[in-house]
Amino acid sequence: xxxxxxxxxxxxxxxxxxxxxxxxxxxxxxxxxxxxxxxxxxxxxxxxxxxxxxxxxxxxxxxxxxxxxxxxxxxxxxxxxxxxxxxxxxxxxxxxxxxxxxxxxxxxxxxxxx
Amino acid sequence: xxxxxxxxxxxxxxxxxxxxxxxxxxxxxxxxxxxxxxxxxxxxxxxxxxxxxxxxxxxxxxxxxxxxxxxxxxxxxxxxxxxxxxxxxxxxxxxxxxxxxxxxxxxxxxx
Numbered sequence: 515x516x517x518x519x520x521x522x523x524x525x526x527x528x529x530x531x532x533x534x535x536x537x538x539x540x541x542x543x544x545x546x547x548x549x550x551x552x553x554x555x556x557x558x559x560x561x562x563x564x565x566x567x568x569x570x571x572x573x574x575x576x577x578x579x580x581x582x583x584x585x586x587x588x589x590x591x592x593x594x595x596x597x598x599x600x601x602x603x604x605x606x607x608x609x610x611x612x613x614x615x616x617x618x619x620x621x622x623x624x625x626x627x628x
Numbered sequence: 629x630x631x632x633x634x635x636x637x638x639x640x641x642x643x644x645x646x647x648x649x650x651x652x653x654x655x656x657x658x659x660x661x662x663x664x665x666x667x668x669x670x671x672x673x674x675x676x677x678x679x680x681x682x683x684x685x686x687x688x689x690x691x692x693x694x695x696x697x698x699x700x701x702x703x704x705x706x707x708x709x710x711x712x713x714x715x716x717x718x719x720x721x722x723x724x725x726x727x728x729x730x731x732x733x734x735x736x737x738x739x
Contacts, residue, residue, distance in 0.1 A: 550730075557719060557732035558671065603671060607728075613659040613683055614723060618671040 516541045520604050520619035527626050533591040535622045537578075537604035540585065545606035546614070547571075547580050547587040552601045552621070561589075561602070594626045630654040634720050634731035641710055641738055649705045649734045651720030657729070660703045661721040662695065664688065665733075671719065677703065710738045 521536040539545065549561040549571070562571030567582035576591045587604060601621045607614040633652040641647050653660050662674040676683040677695055694706045703722075707714055715738045720731040 558730040560728070563727075605671075613661075613676050613678060614728065615673055615676065615684065616661075616663070616671075616728065617673070620670040 516545070516606065516608060516617050518604050518606055518617055518619035520602075520622050522620075523601075523623040525622060525624050527594055527624070529596055529626055529628050530593045531626075533589070533594045533598075533624065535589040535602055535604075535624070537587045537589065537619060538585050539587065539604075539606050541606055541608060543608055545608050547578070548605045548607065548616070549576070549578055549587070549589050550603040550605060550618075552603065554600070558603070594624070596626045596628055599624055599626045630729070632720055632722055632729050632731035634718075634734050636734060637732070638735045639737070641736070643712060643738055644709050647707050647710055647736060649707075649718050649720075649736070651703045651705075651731055652701055653703055653720065653722030654729055655701070657722035657724055659683070659723045660695075660697070661723070661728075662705045663719040663721065663730075665717045665719065666713075667716070674705075674718075707736075710736075712738050714738050 517540045519538050546565045548563045550558045551561045562573040564571040564580035570579045578587050578589045601623050603621045604619040605616045607616050635650045660677040665671045675685040675689045692708045696704050717733045717735050719733045721728050
């Protein structure tokens with residue numbers, strides 16, 4: 515079935531370090547890909563998305579490129595801040611009839627220290 | 629910016645009791661969803677709802693669960709007889725053809 519695999523956390527970095535969180539997917543069709551972020555005590559917020567191969571999603575300094583050949587959507591940020599500490603979820607969506615069903619990875623906790 | 633509103637933010641209930649989790653989706657959205665996140669685990673799809681009926685449901689969504697849109701604005705998830713393993717964060721979401729919006733979740737604790 516359709517699935518998303520993320521690197522296990524926690525990822526611990528110092529402020530201003532480079533971040534990569536790996537995400538690969540398995541899907542029968544042509545999914546859209548997403549990164550969601552969950553700050554402590556809060557709900558899921560869409561961070562960025564890409565809807566087709568070679569698209570790059572970006573937001574708040576984070577980027578991810580939809581790589582069909584490697585079925586990957588790795589999240590990167592050049593210089594992390596303490597405020598980026600959160601859990602990051604990679605997800606894919608497939609259209610089922612008229613609606614989109616999201617399939618999430620297990621989440622990767624990022625801890626950024628000053 | 630339009631929001632999906634969930635109430636309550638936290639509910640504690642005794643095992644075997646019925647609970648109703650409430651959601652107000654974004655008004656012009658047509659598709660409605662419930663997802664669940666057991667503490668420390670991934671977010672899992674429970675059910676989708678369109679045109680006053682269930683579009684798809686997961687294996688988790690057994691006979692103990694039901695959904696309803698009673699008045700054209702609220703969207704509810706009912707758990708008939710709660711079990712300890714129902715303790716989780718429950719997220720409501722609504723969507724158009726172009727994207728999802730999630731609510732901030734209801735943390736359900738079954739004791």
